[in-house]
Amino acid sequence: MVDSSALTKKFQKEMNAGIASLVLLSVLDKSHGPMYGYQIARLLEDYSGDAAFMKQGALYPVLHSLEGSGLLESKVEPSVSGPPRRYYEITPAGRETLVVWLGVWKQMKSFVDRAVKGA
Amino acid sequence: MIHSIEEYLDVLKAELQGSDSATIQDALADAEEHLRAALASLRENQPETSEEEALAQAIEQYGSPEETASAYKEVERRTSPALVRETSAQQSSMLKRFLGVYDDPKAWGALLYMLISLVTGIVYFTWVVTGLSLSVSLAIFIFGLLFAVFFAVSLRGLALLEGRIVEGLLGVRMPRRSLFFQKGTTWFERLKTNLTDRHIWLTLIYFFLQLPLGVIYFTLIVTLFSLSIGLMAAPLVQSITDFPVMSFGVARYYAPLWSTPLFLLAGFLIWTLTMHLGKFIGQLHGTYAKTFLVTE
Numbered sequence: 397m398v399d400s401s402a403l404t405k406k407f408q409k410e411m412n413a414g415i416a417s418l419v420l421l422s423v424l425d426k427s428h429g430p431m432y433g434y435q436i437a438r439l440l441e442d443y444s445g446d447a448a449f450m451k452q453g454a455l456y457p458v459l460h461s462l463e464g465s466g467l468l469e470s471k472v473e474p475s476v477s478g479p480p481r482r483y484y485e486i487t488p489a490g491r492e493t494l495v496v497w498l499g500v501w502k503q504m505k506s507f508v509d510r511a512v513k514g515a
Numbered sequence: 516m517i518h519s520i521e522e523y524l525d526v527l528k529a530e531l532q533g534s535d536s537a538t539i540q541d542a543l544a545d546a547e548e549h550l551r552a553a554l555a556s557l558r559e560n561q562p563e564t565s566e567e568e569a570l571a572q573a574i575e576q577y578g579s580p581e582e583t584a585s586a587y588k589e590v591e592r593r594t595s596p597a598l599v600r601e602t603s604a605q606q607s608s609m610l611k612r613f614l615g616v617y618d619d620p621k622a623w624g625a626l627l628y629m630l631i632s633l634v635t636g637i638v639y640f641t642w643v644v645t646g647l648s649l650s651v652s653l654a655i656f657i658f659g660l661l662f663a664v665f666f667a668v669s670l671r672g673l674a675l676l677e678g679r680i681v682e683g684l685l686g687v688r689m690p691r692r693s694l695f696f697q698k699g700t701t702w703f704e705r706l707k708t709n710l711t712d713r714h715i716w717l718t719l720i721y722f723f724l725q726l727p728l729g730v731i732y733f734t735l736i737v738t739l740f741s742l743s744i745g746l747m748a749a750p751l752v753q754s755i756t757d758f759p760v761m762s763f764g765v766a767r768y769y770a771p772l773w774s775t776p777l778f779l780l781a782g783f784l785i786w787t788l789t790m791h792l793g794k795f796i797g798q799l800h801g802t803y804a805k806t807f808l809v810t811e
Binding site (some may be wrong): 404441452458481 | 552576578582590
C-alpha cells in the first residue's frame with residue numbers, strides 16, 4: 397500500500413525548494429521598499445488563498461540563503477512593538493538573476509504543461 | 516501543545532541540536548520575530564480569540580518546530596558558508612598544495628584580518644575599558660543601571676560586527692544577528708539577564724584579548740612581509756643605490772651577483788610560508804571567535 401499523503405508531502409517539498417527562491421525574489425522585486433519576514437508571509441498568504449504551499453517558517457532559511465548568495469540584502473531595524481525586525485531588499489544582482497530565473501521558469505512551465513497534456 | 520513562544524523556541528532549539536550554532540541562532544531569532552509579529556496582528560484583528568488560540572494559529576501557519584528545524588537543516592545542507600570550497604578528492608602534489616595557498620581566498624582573507632585586527636582591537640579594547648569602568652563607577656546612581664544596560668547592548672552589537680568581519684574574512688560561519696530582549700521587560704530585568712548571561716562575559720574577554728592579539732598579528736604579518744620583500748629587493752637595491760645587504764659598524768657586506776636568485780627564492784619562500792601561517796592562524800582565530808561570540 398502506498399502512503400499517498402506522505403508521498404504528496406514529499407513531492408510538494410521538493411517542488412518548493414526551487415520555487416520558494418523564485419517567488420521570494422519576485423515579491424521583493426515588486427515591493428516598493430524593504431519588507432520583513434512576516435509581511436512577506438502575509439502577502440504570500442493572500443496570493444495562495446486557502447492552499448498554503450509551504451509553512452511560513454520555511455521562508456526564512458531561503459531568505460538567509462538568498463542573502464548569502466548576494467541576491468538580497470537585509471538590515472535590522474527596531475520595531476514599535478516587539479523585537480527588532482529584519483528587512484529584506486533585492487540587490488541589482490538579484491534583479492538580474494530574477495530575469496534569468498523567470499526565463500527558466502517559463503521554459504519549465506511550458507515543458508511541464510506539454511508533457512502533462514501529452515500534446 | 517505549545518503554550519508560549521519561549522516554549523516553541525526551546526523545542527526548536529532541541530530539534531536543531533547538532534546543527535551549526537549560527538544556524539540555530541538564526542532560526543531562533545527568525546521564529547521569535549515572526550511569531551511575535553503574527554501574534555500581535557492576530558490579537559489586533561481578532562480580539563475575541565484567546566492568546567492560546569492565537570498562538571496555536573500562528574504556529575500552525577509558521578510550522579511546527581520539527582518542520583521549521585528540517586527546513587533550516589535542508590537549506591544548510593544545500594548551501595555552504597562563504598569561502599568554503601569543495602575540497603577535491605584527488606590528492607594534489609606537495610608543491611601544488613604549497614603554492615596553492617596563493618589561490619586560497621581564506622589565506623588572503625586571514626592576512627587582511629590580521630592587519631585590520633590591530634585597529635579593531637584598539638577600538639574594542641577602548642570601548643570595553645571605558646564602558647566597564649563607567650558601568651562600575653556609575654553603579655551608585657540610578658542612571659548607572661541604564662548606562663550598564665546600554666553598554667551591554669552595545670557589546671552585543673559589537674560582537675555581531677566582529678562576527679560579520681570574521682565570517683567575511685576568515686570564512687567561519689557566524690551569527691547573522693544578535694538575540695534581542697523580550698518586549699515588556701524592565702531595565703533592571705534586562706541588566707539581570709545580561710549579568711547572568713555567560714555569553715556577555717565571554718564577549719568581554721574576547722574584546723579585551725583582541726588588543727594584544729591584534730598587536731601580535733599585525734607585528735607578525737608586517738615583519739614577515741617586510742623581511743620577504745627586503746630579501747627579494749636587496750640585490751636590486753644594492754646594484755642601484757650602493758646600499759649593502761648587511762653592515763656591521765663600518766664593515767659593509769655586498770651579496771655577490773650569483774646569489775641574486777637565492778635572495779629572490781628566500782624572500783618568496785618566506786612570504787609563501789607567511790601565507791600558510793596566516794591561513795592557519797585565521798582558522799584558529801575563527802574557531803576561537805565562534806566559541807566566544809556565538810550564543811549556543
